[in-house]
Amino acid sequence: MSTSVASIDPDKTGNELKAQRFQMLEDIAREFSGEVVFPTYFDAVLRLRKVLNDPNQSIANIAHAVSAEPLISAKLLHLANSVAYNPEGKDIVDLKSAIVRLGLSVVHTAALAIVMTQLMRAKGMAEFADTTHALWEHSIQTSAAAHVLAGESSRINKDEAMLAGLIHDLGAFYMLYRASQYEELRHRPDTIRYLIVQWHESIGVSLLNALGLPEEIVEATIDHDHLRGQPSTIRSLSDIIYVANMLSGGHIEWVMQDQPGMTDAIAQLEQQYGHLRPAIDALTAELRGNLK
Structure with a gap:
């Protein structure tokens, strides 16, 4: 039986580990000045390529399929x-x-080009397969929850809320990809988890700005994993993304449960919005099925 890299080469510690982490963060900052394309969930990208390669697909079907892919959206x-x-x-x-x-031709060409680039860059991501799948599922559920929550408010665009929910954790996808470029980091899930917990929100904001997303969507993703005062009424897109993220497991995903008051906050949110759970689950299943 072969010995894993992690078992013969333990995690770096102290200044050596800090230097490695900062090297990754410096590399990320440099990349934002150019074209940014990275893989998200490998299986979803493969299924989307199948849709895009079918000449009989309508723009509606392509739109449905693309709506489950954060980066391409x-x-x-x-x-x-x-x-x-x-x-x-x-x-x-x-x-x-x-x-x-954009129209069917442009959407088809642009989406397929991004898909092919994602697939070419997916090498080395195998170690993170379970994590990327869980993150994609969380993004899909947050997207559905945001759409349903926005439907309860006359002041929030449901489709805008759905898109913001889908891409709110794009920074985490990107960090997983960047980690895969470092041989040592690929075999150290605890180190990667620490980096993502500490940096995925701020890097996500920088990434969304680099991708040219509208300011109101970018601002809505800020501090979505940080416990805040209980919103008695949803007044903004930021409120929706926060609540949708929490209802969809965001508080657990990046080890947020250690924050004081988290359990009570989740219980309050479930009590206030739990009646929307059937609608959220139904839309989540629909979004997930869009790529089948």
Whole structure:
């Protein structure tokens, strides 16, 4: 039986480990100045490629499939708001409107190009397969919860809320990909988990800005994993992403349960919004099925 790398080469400690972590963060900062494409959930990307390669798919079917892929959704929104497709400067904030503005040909070509780049960069991600799957499932459920919660408020766009929920943890996907580029980090899940807990929110904000997402969507993702005062009424997109994330397991995913008051906060949210659970579960299943 072979011996794992982790068993013969223990985690670095002290200044040596800190230097390795900062090297990764410095590399991330440099990459944001160029084109950013990275793999998210490998199986979902494979299924999306199958949809995109089918010439009989309608724009509605492609839109449904893309709505379950965080990075491609973000990039299509940015493209739709670019000068080439938005000469009048009227920004849109939801995926459906972006796809309508771009048209089938552009959506198909752009999405397929991103898919192929994701697949080429997916090497080395095998160690994180379970984590990326769990993160994708969480993103899908948060997206569904955000849509349903927005439906309870007349002031929030449901489709915008759905997109914000889908991409709220894009920084964590990106950090997993960046970690896969470091031989030592790939075999140290505890080190990666620590880095993601500490940095995925701030890196996520920088990433969404680098991807050119509308400011209101970026701002809605800030501090979504940090315990805040209980919102008696949902008043903003930020409130929706916070509640949707918590209802979808975000407090557990990155070991947030150690925060004082977390258990009580979750219980209060479940009591206040638990009646929406059947609708959230149904929409989650629909989004998950969009790639089948």
